Amino acid sequence: MSKPARTTEDDNHAVGRKSPAEMADRSTPLMRNHWYVAAWAEEVTRTPLRRQILGDDIVLYRTEAGQAVALHNRCAHRSFPLSRGILKGDRIVCAYHGIEFNPDGSCGWVPSLQSAPRAMRVPSYPLVEQGPFVWIWMGNPDKPDNDKLVQQPWFTGPDWNHVTGYCHMKANYLGLHENLLDLSHFPFVHGAAVGKAEHAEARPKVRVEGNVVHASVLHRDVVLAPEYAAATALVAPVDRLSEQQVPSPAIHVGKAILTDSSDPPQTHLRYIVHCPTPETQTSTHYFWAIARNHALGNERVDAESRAFGAKAFNEDREVLEAIEELVARDGRDDFREKIIRTDEGAILLLRAFARMAAEEAAAHPGTY
Ligand code: FES
Ligand SMILES: [Fe+2]
Structure with missing residues (x-):
């Protein structure tokens, strides 16, 4: 090019x-240490939504209490898109082998192991809702800079x-x-x-x-x-x-x-x-x-x-x-x-x- x-x-x-x-x-x-609009608030529902942002494939959904969640869309097991899974309470369940992930990306349950190994996790992204906007922090998830919002x-x-x-x-x-x-x-x-x-x-x-x-x-x-x-x-x-x-x-x-x-x-x-x-x-x-x-x-x-x-x-x-x-x-x-x-x-x-x-x-x- x-x-x-x-x-x-x-x-x-x-x-x-x-x-x-x-x-x-x-x-x-592309600059990661900023808040970007990930979606309109009304787009984030109890049906998982896939969206690519700064190259990252991301899945967005809401918990039962209405909290917006953003996770890396790639199941930690075999990379199946989590956006093709279903929600079970606040967890998203991968539609390949049924592994469940919590809103913070930690594992909730692995059916074949009957446990939730700590190493099995997906990255999560900080979100802030403001009127019609859902903002996502694409930098270090442990250090979102709210002053930049x-x-x-x-x-x-x-x-x-x-x-x-x-x-x-x-x-x-x-x-x-x-x-x-x-x-x-x-x-x-x-x-x-x-x-x-x-x-x-x-x-x-x-x-x-x-x-x-x-x-x-x-x-x-x-x-x-x-x-x-x-x-x-x-x-x-x-x-x-x-x-x-x-x-x-x-x-x-x-x-x-x-x-x-x-x-x-x-x-x-x-x-x-x-x-x-x-x-x-x-x-x-x-x-x-x-x-x-x-x-x-x-x-x-x-x-x-x-x-x-x-x-x-x-x-x-x-x-x-x-x-x-x-x-x-x-x-x-x-x-x-x-x-x-x-x-x-x-x-x-x-x-x-x-x-x-x-x-x-x-x-x-x-x-x-
Ligand atoms: S690829 Fe997701 S559970 Fe196996
Ligand atoms: Fe113009």
């Missing part, structure tokens, strides 16, 4: 002349409504992060409904604090979807301040502050949260959710939000899959992607991710 490294060739537009080694790319190891009261508080969506992308997750920080593709990929011509030229203010990338941009006189405009009674013209924050490889938080022209002005908040969970180096679970603090209980606005997300994010998926496919098949190793000034946020992000990956590798040499 040719490596799509980057070069900067025009100093007027360059963010800086840096070597590709300083930016994360497809060769950067992004608190999102807009998905749990009573004064908010949200909708959720998912799509599977046959593409590396970094392309999605870059795409989310890049407004310049809007009119070309998403058409007139989302992208006005100014988006192509908009240059968000970007900055990085530690390894957290922030971007913001103000759009004046935005066009609202008809359903949304009718339900919210916002008075045109409406300004939208978009603030984005990428605190980890697992989450991109977008906040939109809409201010209308009534007197006094009405202000509405929307959070558009994107959670790329790498499935492998070349495929990604794309979980997204949109929360709002207005039009509460309005199902038409829910439907509009869902339709907006499903359409726009599917359009992004098509672009990113086309790139992934081409990168995999093209044989020219001398190819280097070029950078233009609207890539500033993405470059800061790829550098931050490269630093995070290097820090992780230094802290856990050879652990994973």
Whole structure:
């Protein structure tokens, strides 16, 4: 596979002349010391669910008391998928020789031995549920870092409504992060409904604090979807301040502050949260959710939000899959992607991710 490294060739537009080694790319190891979205809460039930995350095959289920459980999906005996087993109380029972495993991965019972050997166990993964999200810690299971879990009261508080969506992308997750920080593709990929011509030229203010990338941009006189405009009674013209924050490889938080022209002005908040969970180096679970603090209980606005997300994010998926496919098949190793000034946020992000990956590798040499 040719490596799509980057070069900067025009100093007027360059963010800086840096070597590709300083930016994360497809060769950067997936980062484990983060909380990733494993599933929607409603997907985790009393029927085992199989999901691949950062290459690990994982089975998710709930105990009788409703606690979510994640175990390595590979039976410790002969590697049969535990997801094809059944639940017996809080235990999952392998459908090959009937070995039972507890929610912590320890063995509960081996029928042929009539005992539960301590050596017979499968790895378990820490989980945290937060509103519609089930977050999984992919690092050392004995040391989950709860400070890295992004608190999102807009998905749990009573004064908010949200909708959720998912799509599977046959593409590396970094392309999605870059795409989310890049407004310049809007009119070309998403058409007139989302992208006005100014988006192509908009240059968000970007900055990085530690390894957290922030971007913001103000759009004046935005066009609202008809359903949304009718339900919210916002008075045109409406300004939208978009603030984005990428605190980890697992989450991109977008906040939109809409201010209308009534007197006094009405202000509405929307959070558009994107959670790329790498499935492998070349495929990604794309979980997204949109929360709002207005039009509460309005199902038409829910439907509009869902339709907006499903359409726009599917359009992004098509672009990113086309790139992934081409990168995999093209044989020219001398190819280097070029950078233009609207890539500033993405470059800061790829550098931050490269630093995070290097820090992780230094802290856990050879652990994973
Ligand atoms: S493979 Fe699971 S019990 Fe034998
Ligand atoms: Fe997009």
